[in-house]
Amino acid sequence: xxxxxxxxxxxxxxxxxxxxxxxxxxxxxxxxxxxxxxxxxxxxxxxxxxxxxxxxxxxxxxxxxxxxxxxxxxxxxxxxxxxxxxxxxxxxxxxxxxxxxxxxxxxxxxxxxxxxxxxxxxxxxxxxxxxxxxxxxxxxxxxxxxxxxxxxxxxxxxxxxxxxxxxxxxxxxxxxxxxxxxxxxxxxx
Numbered sequence: 001x002x003x004x005x006x007x008x009x010x011x012x013x014x015x016x017x018x019x020x021x022x023x024x025x026x027x028x029x030x031x032x033x034x035x036x037x038x039x040x041x042x043x044x045x046x047x048x049x050x051x052x053x054x055x056x057x058x059x060x061x062x063x064x065x066x067x068x069x070x071x072x073x074x075x076x077x078x079x080x081x082x083x084x085x086x087x088x089x090x091x092x093x094x095x096x097x098x099x100x101x102x103x104x105x106x107x108x109x110x111x112x113x114x115x116x117x118x119x120x121x122x123x124x125x126x127x128x129x130x131x132x133x134x135x136x137x138x139x140x141x142x143x144x145x146x147x148x149x150x151x152x153x154x155x156x157x158x159x160x161x162x163x164x165x166x167x168x169x170x171x172x173x174x175x176x177x178x179x180x181x182x183x184x185x186x187x188x189x
Contacts, residue, residue: 010074018065029058032075035152036082042147043086045136053089057082072161079152079162083144090140134184138177145173146181 005013005027013031016024036057041050061068061081068077135143148159149170160167 011070014065014068014070014074017062025062028062028074032078033058035075036078039079039082039147039152040086042135042151043083043143044089045132049089053085054082056088057085060085073158076158076161079148080164083162086144087140130185131181134181137184138180142173142177142180145170146177149174 005016005023008016008024008027010028010031013024013028017028033054037050037054040053040057041047044050044053057078061078064081068074135146138146144163145159148154148162149156154162156167156170160170163170165173
């Protein structure tokens with residue numbers, strides 16, 4: 001390929017990566033790392049665990065690159081893998097919780113920003129933590145539809161493709177997720 005890697009399509013980069021070009025792997029990672037991390041962080045609710053799950057996603061994707069269907073958008077394929085890794089993480093978490101009976105530690109707060117008053121920042125973080133916790137308690141099918149559509153900003157068709165369901169199913173799951181969230185945290189959505 002005579003073009004710089006940054007100008008290549010995902011399919012071209014995948015082919016180059018399969019041919020052994022390490023820089024093609026790096027370009028695919030750089031191109032999609034943030035989108036995958038946002039999806040994973042929204043699904044698992046813990047930014048530290050999200051880093052590990054994101055790494056697992058890329059390891060699994062790069063290991064399965066030979067099975068990638070070039071007729072499908074690469075990012076949709078990658079997000080599908082990410083959601084499967086989130087489900088795996090959730091199952092492992094339930095097993096660990098069962099055996100240890102441990103409650104996850106509270107997330108540490110970052111150093112406050114001087115531009116925002118501390119009380120406002122604390123209230124915002126508390127509200128964000130409350131909403132994040134509520135989202136993480138949703139059933140996985142509802143949570144995935146909600147995360148893809150509202151947090152990740154995918155369209156209905158894109159979310160349906162990532163989840164492997166119809167657009168109407170995504171719409172129904174999104175409606176149910178919002179209704180459950182409203183019931184869990186009140187009318188402040």
